[in-house]
Amino acid sequence: LGEQFARLSALEQSVLLWLAIVREPVSLEELLAVLDAPKPRGQVLEAVDGLRRRSLIERGHRPGSFTLQTVVLEYATTLLISEATSEIKQGRLARLIEHGLELATAKEYVRQTQERLIVTPLLADVRSVYRGRVEVEERLLALLDQLRAQAEYAQGYGPANVLALLHLQRGHLRGLDLSQLVMRGASLRGVEMQDATLSGALLRDTTFNEAIDITWAVAISRTGQYWAAGSRRGEARVRREEGRRLHLAWQAHTDTVRALAFSPDGGTLATGSWDGAIKLWDIESGALLWTSWFTDNIECLAFAPDGRTLASGGDDATVQLWDAASGTHRQTLSGQSGPVFALAWSPDGRLLASGGFDTHIRLWELSGGQPGTGVQILTGHTNWVLGLAFAPDGTQLASGSWDDTVRLWDVASGSLRQTLTGHTDRVRAVAWSPDGRILASCGFDQTIWLWDVDRGSYRTALHGHTAGVYDIAFTPDSRSLLSGSDDGTLRVWDVERGKCVHIMQGYAVSLYDVAWSPDGTQLASAGSNTLVTIWDVEGLKPLRLLRGHRSLVYGVAWSPDGRFLASSGLDNAVRLWDATTGEARQILQDPDHVNTLFYGVTWSPDGTQLASASYQQGVQVWEVTTGARRWVGRAQPTRIRRVAWSPDGTQLASGGDDGSVCLWQASDGTLRASLQGHRGMVMSVAWSPDGTRLASGGGSRGSGELFVWDAQSGERLHTLSEPSEVVGALAWSPTGVVLVSGGSDGTMRWWDMQRGECLAMREGHQGAVQSLRVSPDGRRLASCGDDGAIKIWDLQSDEQLRMLRRDRPYERLNITRIRGVTEAQKTTMRALGAFEDVPVNSIQHL
Template sequence: MNQFPYRDQDYAFGQMMLTLRMAIGLTQAELARKLHVSRRTVGSWEAGSKYPKLENLKQFITLAVENRAFTGDSQVDEIRTLWKASQQKVLFDEAWLTALLSHMQTQHLTATQPASDTRLPERPMVDWGDALSVPSFYGRKRELALLKEWVIAERCQVISILGLGGIGKSALAIKLMHEVAEDFDIVIWRSMRDLLYCERLSMDLVQIFTPHLPSSAHETFEQRLAIIAETFRNKRVLLVIDNLETALQEGENVGYVRPGYEGLERFLRHISQTTHQSCVLLTSREKSAVLAAQEGRQSPVRTLRLSHLESEACNQLLAERDVVGSNQERIQLVKAYAGNPLALKIVAQTIVDLFGGEIGQFLEHGEVIFGGIRKLLHEQFVRISHLEQTVLLWLAIMREPATLDELLSLVATPLSRSRLLEALESLHARSLIERGHRQSSFTLQSVVLEYATTQLIAEATQELQSGQFNRLLQHGLEVAQAREYIRQTQERLIIMPILAELSSRHLQNADVENILLDLLDQLRVRPPKEQGYAPANIITMLNLLRGNLNNLDLSHLALRNMHLQNVQIQDSSLVKAIIQDTIFTETFDALTGLAVSPDGIYWAASCTRGEIRLWSASGLTLNRVWQAHSDMIWALVFSPDGSTLLSGSWDGMLKLWNVADDRMIWGARHGSYINSVAFSPDGQSVASSGTDAAVRLWDVANGTEYDVLPHPAPVTSVVWSPDQRHIATGDIDGVLRLWEVHTEESVICVQALSAHTNWIDGLAFSPDSQTLASASWDGTVKLWTMPDAQLKQTLQGHSDQVSRVAWSTDGRLLASSSRDTSIRIWDAEQENYRAMLRGHTASAKGLVFTPDNRLLSGSEDGTLRVWDISNGACVRTIYGYTASLYDVDWDPGSTQLVSGSTDALVTIYDTTEASSPLALAGHIGVVLSSVWSPDGRYLATSEWNNIIRLWDARTGNCLHVLHHPDTESNFIYGLAWSPDSKYLACGTNQRGALLWDVTNGQLLREEQNFPTWIRPVAWHPDGTFIAGGGDNGIVYIWNASNDRVLHKLEGHSSMITSIAYSPDGTLLASGSSSQNGGELFIWDTKSGQLQDTFIEESGIVCAVAWGIDANQIITGGGDGKLRWWDIQTATHHLLQGDHQGTVQALRRSPDGKKLASAGDDGKIMLWDLQTSQYIKSLRRDRPYERLDITGIQGLNKVQKATLATLGAVQTL
């Protein structure tokens, strides 16, 4: 076989030329004639192997301008970019371009000047989706004319283009789209070649048609179908669905949709049987059975079946590929390959390579029998080199355009760029691959993709049967770093069919499992470099087959590019395994803040348990994790130079960290819960806002406070304008304040606007400081002009509270996140909706753009997602797992415990036997409180988004869901049962407490006389009084029957974190924090007098519980330690054994004999109150419980520590 000599090619420039030629609407031959050059010259430009001469470049640009091939708003920039990329030896000709554009503008105005009583038609909205370019279009004039007649003149509603693979269905559909687009209001192209996309089609259409509609209005398929139908009636829509056969069955039920895709059938039935003004154009190898019954010559449902390409077009195709021969030889060749364009392209390159382009020699030297496109593809596959086969199969695995660098990172054996480029060039010349829509990328045509996938499945299955590895060594069937939806498709369309084929031969899953385990044993004895992707492939199959990787020996294996997030690997061994590019589950819970360094290298995230996580390599490698605070971190931001990181927490502390080594530079006490922080653009100052109704300004150099900006209500958001002239703040009353920054000593409030009707939870200035965006719990986003703070636009669409807003780095896009779990992308220039991003199951409290305009979102659902804004796809998800416990309580018999955790589960443990705990699901967010009723019948649990669940303690069934009837902005915190189990008290952010009658699930009373939030609550043992701890540092005691306040216990320095009545009710203990350390106060409940004060070194007392009597009390702090206090002697000792992280809850057993402690580490520890000795620990199994990682290689210390936190162990 002839080999192509290698030379460096400028694929980026070639892609520019190809894209512009397609936009002009010319074939290579047509463009060549206009520029007076050869077709081969045009081809070399588009291949990136040659650059045009100056005169040719100017002629080409002129053609592009005349045909509006450049984007209108950035035409000049695009022309400059093309000129620079073409490597011209002269400077850009400014005078020539000015004259050209002036001339074109004059011509345009003269030709298009409308009459005074007419209006120019608006251009249609065109969404090309992933439609590939069609560099050359041959023939099909009759078919194209007929389709245009059906679409425009006869207004057909559904048209199917049917034909064999490679016959040109997609190319014809794309050509038609270009020619009829002006007749429509909306033009959309979508491909269904990846089965997963069928499930997203209706949602995608609804987002395009009704961008401002609340998400609650299109949650069900019925709602979406109604919206689509209405749009089809009211607007003229052209919807092209390519590769419909992907969703259709084969065999006996050919033409009917596959199981699980009945919604698609309903969609096709509806659009074919109802009246509307739109058109759906389908391409498929098979006819839809739903549409077959509706067809007819007078029907709006038509079918065009494509046959062979006509002779003249075939001759043109061959001529452009430098294939020559007599008329008879051309006829014979076209006939032999049934006029199939793809088949002719493929065989044309073979003729050029082996026979110098002579058709006659080709016909003489071989038996030319065309047995269909698949057979031809197989012949070509066998003929190409092993490297070319490898590349072809990798593109089949990736299933979307891949660049040279991406392919290089995947190939198992080291390979030079030149060799890979040569293979790509050869495959492209053979028409086996084509250029993707991404710059300098390559992909497969649908029929080639299907063949390559089938070939890979067949070869992989055979290798698993024989134990002789080739493809499974060279190819990873699932790529951990692939976009999430691609990885899911790899599982469904590659790995699952392999397992199905194995199962069909062995009948039992156990037999297949044994085969796979035997193969792992064979691989284990090979040197790691010789194992390739085989272990990863087999382990992935085992996980899909078994549902977990528990109890497996995975030692001494090389695991490459594996996705092990959300995978259980318990009681298994990874001893001396070698890990490369493998993704594990991480140890974070609900994410509360996100930040990206200015250069994009570092990503930082904070969570509810006070940790900061730092990723490097743009999010690919977990770099460091440290315990930064003793409570939730709600605010996180990098300094302008990226060297430091600022964090603000509900522990009241503001801290500045050195990014290089996570060393704390300084810490300062704000004095209340910190909700938001901001850096000044010059990096010299920082601002913090909190529930103390103040914004505090700090000197970065030494951490000293130099100014306070007072507010009448708690401040929820603060942001500094990029030009450093303004600070904007928002509070819980919905008031937006604008402050002018004159000097460090002079910050003046110049505007106070009643901007929203509820909390302002997010603020963001545009990069140019000209626009301020505010996000509110009233469900809106508002845009304000700066510096006059005039309302510019109200953006509506979210169906619930809006939490965060973020600007793209270029200022063109604005993202907003909401409690409705969606993220919306808004066009800031047009001030309208662009797209909705779905995937989170809870609100995203962290939202930030990277410098390359990807969007990061961190959610209370414990995931960090990376979004491609260009298509709205989630390209990566980092999953966290933790079960931090915020509360624990005993049953009346002192043998069972209930706890609530950050993974939204409620868990019941039996302390007397080693049985598995019972997990109750139902909450969607962090469970903050969990209490057992004194009569033992009920459990009550709360999450902060206005939800309380009542459970049957015996069966685990949820009996009632309680929520505040009048406000969705209510937060629920601590819970406490009345001694008779009839009533439930809870702390809230509504400056009071709620009292529920659990016998009927009704809200009994609402006490709102307090000037602060009430978080912990406790019921007096005799049921007459309720105590509540306020964020203002005051403990309130009120009458349970009439809400009359009896005592206000003042003295704490900051918010109350925990309260507990002594068993006899004579004393009340309260915990808090101060600058001197954690505060423990003991109060006389009758007189309200402070009886004792204790200061502990942990910095904060997070939990308190009474000991064996009223002389002993136990506290838990932010350092994970339990302190046992003797009130009479005012001394304490530490209990042996620590929690990792903060101790969040302590509870004395009803029999007075035991103590339960719970904390951030997800563990419950039991203690003997008489001896203060540790008894045992309880916890649910973590994802990697008892996984042996002794001697594991390829992981850094942080990654190993993460595995250990999730249960992995190492033996010495």
């Protein structure tokens, strides 16, 4: 083979090495696209024919494609690594300029193979030449300087190759000078680049982190033209060109987008959210066509096959039918004894299936405009039903449940055909391939299962997500599957190969709660990144990261004596930590329901008890020393976001998504009062320092609600006009004269409670304000929100004192005069911490 290679022309050698890099059959057009310098099509075709005549390449499985024979592939890979090592040692790059070793735009499984079989062995060879870590890095950095001195057209793939080696060597690219370099095919997704500079750099075919939040819903239009994703923070994104191009991105809701549905003609997109709204959008322009509001959360949506009716399900235990064109309510289907989590229409539009909290699946008959009637109840699941999908031929219904199973039902008889087992945790969604051959399911075991329905067994399991997978959708040709996960990624899978072909890496950390230590020197925060973080108030970096939660952490609270921290999250646990060492001390759970989702958490004033809010399982109170649950208050069968202990420790207040505010006797859980008046969800409750008043904040129908109640009589004392769509956080001043509110638009307001007037307004956070806490000395206010930042304010003057935030991936990355990226990409990079220098002559002096 060595002799044959030596007799090849330069172009033939280059093509051979390129085929070793791409590692799978390619067409002539695909080969032309990756060549460093444009070559005439005829010359490249001649080179390919020459290699074929020498029996070095063979035809691929796709028409018009070709690839290397296995033995030649191994030889060419070894040769490429050997020549690259020699070039690095000699400081004269040729192959490394002409060939990209790890291509960012390659299919993900190919890119991973390139890193494993080419870049990693090459780095090992370089390390054998330059023994020390410092020596290796110095050599690679010297090559970057050498490339920077060359003309842009002459740099080729050189900088991207050196960057791949540096990333593998260092684990990050922090602090590097990458200015004035040409980077082609560089993968900057998931790479930390704090304090680096890309000033004046030219980027081509490069991938980045995206400022996308955790995806809880995905959908693909029937034609495949549009792909949609809905996030935990209420954002919606629509992509085109098989997910490669962002078409629209907007703040669709003020809370989690739990449901997405394309109309059958692909012209509109329906979104449903925990903010209680259903909205219909024109997909081409992004225009809002109509909005319908509910008091409680929206959990699922489904268009009828004819596109004329939209069905919705939510926490009010009903199925609602809407006129899709106008948003007019048509009818209500009642019968489920708890929240409705899943809906699916039969292909002929005659049946609507619903499933949810009560573990049952109901089939409703809808025809001829007549009122819907329940015709069957399918029983068998032993936990919540979260996913439903009819087979394309309408004969079977698939269901996925939190009992870890997928079940197939015969639609005609209502009998159970088979139970598919394999998931090791709760199943979140199911989807049938349009050709009817494959059923996909996903869940909290981080795995997507593909089932061969005819054989009644699993076909393959798709691994790659590092957290629970929330939703899945097939492309119309059944060849690809889109998935969204709690790990912040959207992934595209090749169904036939069972491999990931594309990853959209997101980074967006929300902080849901913040708490002061009793001495006021430290802060603790809880966030969507599963971490509890302890901060030095006077420092800039976190002191400790407490790891243990497996999903987002919604609440954090310091014990009154400062020895312990309590945190609560959606991983069904309230955790106790040693505040000094960060060690986990205790886990409190719901003894009746192992899957209870916990929200806010608070200590009793004497430090002997903990209370937590939950979804559908009420307010729960534990004795800290024994870990035993003392009582449960179940008057609010809804999502309770926050609980607050009265200053004297005798009462607990809670606010629910159903608009209720409840007061509980702390000793035994007796319901003392239910305060009615909110028209929408209650996001926050806060006691005045003297315990005589209770403030509650929330939102309904696009307008914020802020009430102050007399805690003894239950009378509403004040109704404050809050411009934010939702009031998410509240805090009283020590005197009880001032109340501070934080809204979904990031605005903070200081209210004079004697006059009921707004004293001051500050732009607090980018995105919603999630929590407000006054320091023990009463002088400072801490706020946190969806931008992942903690801000500390002077409570009296309302001036910001400092900001605490963990570095984002591109923090302080200089992108001044960067080229080859779109404005949308620059916006994303800035959202992740990058900046641009402002030219002196562009500064306007006022």
